[in-house]
Amino acid sequence: MRTPPEVSQVDFASAIAEFKRTVGQEWVFTSDADLDLYRDAYSPFLNEPEERIASAAVAPSSTEEVQEVVRIANRFRVPLYAISTGRNLGYGGSAPAYSGCVVVDLKRMNRIIEVNEANAFALVEPGVSYFDLYRYIQEHRLKVWIGCPDPGWGSVIGNAIDRGGGYTTANYRNHFDSHCGMEIVLPSGELLRTGMGAIPKAETWQQYKSGCGPWIDGIFSQSNYGIVTKMGFWLMPQPEAYLRCTVSLPRYKDLGPLVETLNYLENSRITSGFPDIASPLNGYPPIGQLQLWNETGPPALTDEHLKLLASATLGYSANREAYGRRTGIAYWELWLSFHGPMEVVEAQWQATQRRFAAIEGAKFRVVNRVALPIDPTKAEDYHEPELGIPSLRAFSIGARTPWSPTPSKGHMWFSPIIPRTGAAIIEANRVFSAAARDLNMPLFRTFTMPACFWERSFIFILATPVTEDPATNKRYREGFKKLIEVGGQHGWGEYRTAPVFQKTVMDVYSFNNHALQRFHETLKDAIDPNGILSPGRYAIWPKHLREKQS
Amino acid sequence: MSRHLRAAGQASAAAVLVVLAGEVWTPVRAQDHPDPYEAGKAVYTRWCAPCHAAGVTHPGTNALTVKYRGVKPGVLLEWQDLQAVAVKFVVRHGISVMAPFRKTEISDQELDALAKYLSRNTPPT
Numbered sequence: 075m076r077t078p079p080e081v082s083q084v085d086f087a088s089a090i091a092e093f094k095r096t097v098g099q100e101w102v103f104t105s106d107a108d109l110d111l112y113r114d115a116y117s118p119f120l121n122e123p124e125e126r127i128a129s130a131a132v133a134p135s136s137t138e139e140v141q142e143v144v145r146i147a148n149r150f151r152v153p154l155y156a157i158s159t160g161r162n163l164g165y166g167g168s169a170p171a172y173s174g175c176v177v178v179d180l181k182r183m184n185r186i187i188e189v190n191e192a193n194a195f196a197l198v199e200p201g202v203s204y205f206d207l208y209r210y211i212q213e214h215r216l217k218v219w220i221g222c223p224d225p226g227w228g229s230v231i232g233n234a235i236d237r238g239g240g241y242t243t244a245n246y247r248n249h250f251d252s253h254c255g256m257e258i259v260l261p262s263g264e265l266l267r268t269g270m271g272a273i274p275k276a277e278t279w280q281q282y283k284s285g286c287g288p289w290i291d292g293i294f295s296q297s298n299y300g301i302v303t304k305m306g307f308w309l310m311p312q313p314e315a316y317l318r319c320t321v322s323l324p325r326y327k328d329l330g331p332l333v334e335t336l337n338y339l340e341n342s343r344i345t346s347g348f349p350d351i352a353s354p355l356n357g358y359p360p361i362g363q364l365q366l367w368n369e370t371g372p373p374a375l376t377d378e379h380l381k382l383l384a385s386a387t388l389g390y391s392a393n394r395e396a397y398g399r400r401t402g403i404a405y406w407e408l409w410l411s412f413h414g415p416m417e418v419v420e421a422q423w424q425a426t427q428r429r430f431a432a433i434e435g436a437k438f439r440v441v442n443r444v445a446l447p448i449d450p451t452k453a454e455d456y457h458e459p460e461l462g463i464p465s466l467r468a469f470s471i472g473a474r475t476p477w478s479p480t481p482s483k484g485h486m487w488f489s490p491i492i493p494r495t496g497a498a499i500i501e502a503n504r505v506f507s508a509a510a511r512d513l514n515m516p517l518f519r520t521f522t523m524p525a526c527f528w529e530r531s532f533i534f535i536l537a538t539p540v541t542e543d544p545a546t547n548k549r550y551r552e553g554f555k556k557l558i559e560v561g562g563q564h565g566w567g568e569y570r571t572a573p574v575f576q577k578t579v580m581d582v583y584s585f586n587n588h589a590l591q592r593f594h595e596t597l598k599d600a601i602d603p604n605g606i607l608s609p610g611r612y613a614i615w616p617k618h619l620r621e622k623q624s
Numbered sequence: 625m626s627r628h629l630r631a632a633g634q635a636s637a638a639a640v641l642v643v644l645a646g647e648v649w650t651p652v653r654a655q656d657h658p659d660p661y662e663a664g665k666a667v668y669t670r671w672c673a674p675c676h677a678a679g680v681t682h683p684g685t686n687a688l689t690v691k692y693r694g695v696k697p698g699v700l701l702e703w704q705d706l707q708a709v710a711v712k713f714v715v716r717h718g719i720s721v722m723a724p725f726r727k728t729e730i731s732d733q734e735l736d737a738l739a740k741y742l743s744r745n746t747p748p749t
Contacts, residue, residue, distance in 0.1 A: 107716075112726065115723035160726060160729075179726065181728035182728050227674070369681060472720070481720040482721060
């Protein structure tokens with residue numbers, strides 16, 4: 075049997091015996107074969123000594139069992155690492171941040187406690203996936219939408235507390251922002267409810283977020299201060315109609331005005347669906363079309379266009395722009411979506427066109443004008459998550475396709491936040507493409523467009539492949555870290571990352587001699603004095619391991 | 625939790641509050657099906673179909689189509705020679721970008737049912 079570092083075999087055997095008494099023999103895993111299932115399938119340290127692995131796994135089925143598991147871990151000083159559905163692929167999967175942890179697998183806690191249609195919220199446990207919640211809503215014919223990311227098997231809670239996002243309207247696609255109320259097992263085993271949930275008779279736990287006094291929910295995201303066992307989410311009432319449109323602009327210099335106009339429209343809620351900026355002239359698709367490109371191949375380009383693609387700097391050449399003007403291929407194409415009553419979304423689209431008409435040469439197109447709900451058998455005609463429908467189509471990234479006959483083993487997401495301006499897109503491409511070329515990294519090789527998941531900033535979400543070859547993985551790991559550092563030098567930081575990069579990322583958040591990191595450690599020491607919960611998650615180490623890690 | 629549910633129910637008589645037997649909803653599991661064939665089909669539908677159903681919008685199907693180039697069907701359900709042992713191996717070890725499935729997702733009992741279901745066309749050796 076494997077043993078966690080700094081825990082005696084006798085103590086570990088006692089802890090395992092108590093875990094078994096708590097959750098049942100069947101739900102404690104200690105064999106190598108069973109623990110292999112807790113490896114990060116997309117680990118960039120695949121099959122290398124540094125790969126993070128578990129010493130055991132325990133799968134409680136209730137909050138009370140989680141509390142008891144935590145108390146046992148405290149008694150024997152056994153480090154735990156909590157996962158929800160374990161499908162955080164590209165950001166660490168189901169493996170611990172610190173090798174030797176006992177993984178607390180919350181997948182069996184898969185209860186949908188409530189879906190309230192009249193006030194549009196849900197209360198769920200961590201093992202509930204987007205598929206589960208969607209199927210439940212469909213089975214019960216409830217008129218609410220979920221916000222989901224591309225991989226539908228992820229945890230509604232897990233993605234929210236790793237601060238992930240989806241593709242519906244602005245106030246629902248930021249999954250942590252759309253939560254309302256948490257239940258948390260603290261490292262002591264004590265149970266805490268946040269917001270209105272702290273009032274024993276409150277009927278408003280999922281209706282008012284902050285309660286009174288310090289609002290602490292944020293510290294339980296991307297951290298190791300507790301195990302979230304329930305969480306409420308605001309859902310979007312099913313809209314009556316969906317309008318998907320594009321705005322095409324002909325000149326390179328239109329990028330700045332495009333972003334400024336988008337910002338005005340989005341921050342005024344004239345458009346609130348997921349905005350998606352493509353560059354047809356640069357051969358760069360909107361994210362919403364990416365899965366289609368992976369499945370059926372990218373659109374065919376003329377030889378002249380291909381030649382022009384090979385000869386531009388930062389996505390620009392005068393010849394390329396002239397080619398676009400001649401052929402009608404847009405430099406920039408902004409995809410916008412509107413949700414609501416048909417007469418409302420039509421009016422929003424009219425106002426949007428009026429604003430963009432100030433840019434010379436702007437062209438407008440309606441792609442979809444749809445009464446909702448759509449026929450579920452037609453869902454694949456769309457990028458499903460933009461309609462609140464979960465799928466696994468995004469796994470065409472990296473999978474074998476006619477256009478990519480050599481599949482990868484997985485990927486790690488490079489995902490820095492940059493300012494929401496046209497100038498920042500060009501500057502980030504200048505900096506990252508030079509660095510990626512020097513590092514021989516397969517990123518930023520073309521002019522790369524950021525995504526608009528978050529309302530007030532841009533984010534790049536770029537898949538760096540994981541391969542079967544350790545030498546290639548080493549080069550990509552080191553290049554990945556270097557890109558993080560280069561971004562940091564320009565004020566750009568990752569929004570989320572896998573455990574193997576969490577220290578590098580958090581080192582970038584260094585204002586005032588790493589005051590933020592030191593505050594995280596102060597909290598850790600106060601909340602988890604024995605340092606048993608998810609040591610090292612987001613580079614927050616308990617006192618007894620801190621010096622060893624630095 | 626029961627207190628919260630009652631409270632929520634009282635909060636709005638008009639609210640459509642959906643609480644199934646035993647207060648909460650959980651996914652149907654294979655052991656809920658007395659018929660092993662139906663049990664295997666339930667596991668397939670829940671865990672495999674999103675990637676392996678027919679059509680290029682399913683990455684697993686697309687990948688198998690390209691890999692086997694007509695020698696075998698892209699759709700897993702159409703294979704005539706899939707061995708139960710191979711199903712079990714791939715589910716527990718993964719392949720390419722398909723990550724393995726843990727026992728809290730697909731239990732050994734469910735995997736047995738799935739393997740039988742997916743190998744139902746395979747003649748016994």
